[in-house]
Amino acid sequence: KDGIQAMEIIGEKGEEIDLLITDVVMPRMGGRELAEKLKEVMPNLPILFASGYTDDAIVRHGVLDTNMSFVQKPFTLDEVARKVRDLLGQNAA
Numbered sequence: 001k002d003g004i005q006a007m008e009i010i011g012e013k014g015e016e017i018d019l020l021i022t023d024v025v026m027p028r029m030g031g032r033e034l035a036e037k038l039k040e041v042m043p044n045l046p047i048l049f050a051s052g053y054t055d056d057a058i059v060r061h062g063v064l065d066t067n068m069s070f071v072q073k074p075f076t077l078d079e080v081a082r083k084v085r086d087l088l089g090q091n092a093a
Contacts, residue, residue, distance in 0.1 A: 003029025007037065017045060019084060024051040024063055032063060046087035050075070 003026055010017065020038060022031035035047045051058055052073040058064045071083050 002026040003031065003034035003037075006034055010038070017042060019046050019048065019087060021048045021050065021080075021084075024049050024053070024058055030063075046090065048080075048083050048087060 003022070006022070007029070017038070020035060022034055024031045026034075031049055035045075035049075038045055039047075046069070048069045048071060049064055050071050050073055054072060055064070055070045058070075059066055064070060069083055069087055071079055
C-alpha cells in the first residue's frame with residue numbers, strides 16, 4: 001500500500017530481507033524514502049525501483065539517481081526476472 005505499511009510489516013516479521021522491490025511513487029512514504037530507511041539497517045540490501053514514469057523523468061526530477069536499478073511499468077515477468085538476477089548476482093560477487 002505504501003512505505004509506512006512496508007516498514008510496519010518488516011518490523012513485525014523481524015526477518016532479513018533479500019531484495020526490496022518498490023514503487024517509486026506511493027502515498028505517505030515513497031519508495032526512495034523507504035529504501036533509505038531500510039539501507040540504514042541493511043546497507044547491502046539490493047533494491048529495484050518500479051514506476052510508470054520513465055527512468056529519465058524520475059532522474060531528472062531528482063527522485064532517483066542514475067545508478068539505481070529501475071524497471072518501467074508496465075513490465076514483463078522476464079524484465080523483472082533479469083533485473084532481480086542482476087541485483088542478486090551483484091550482491092553475491
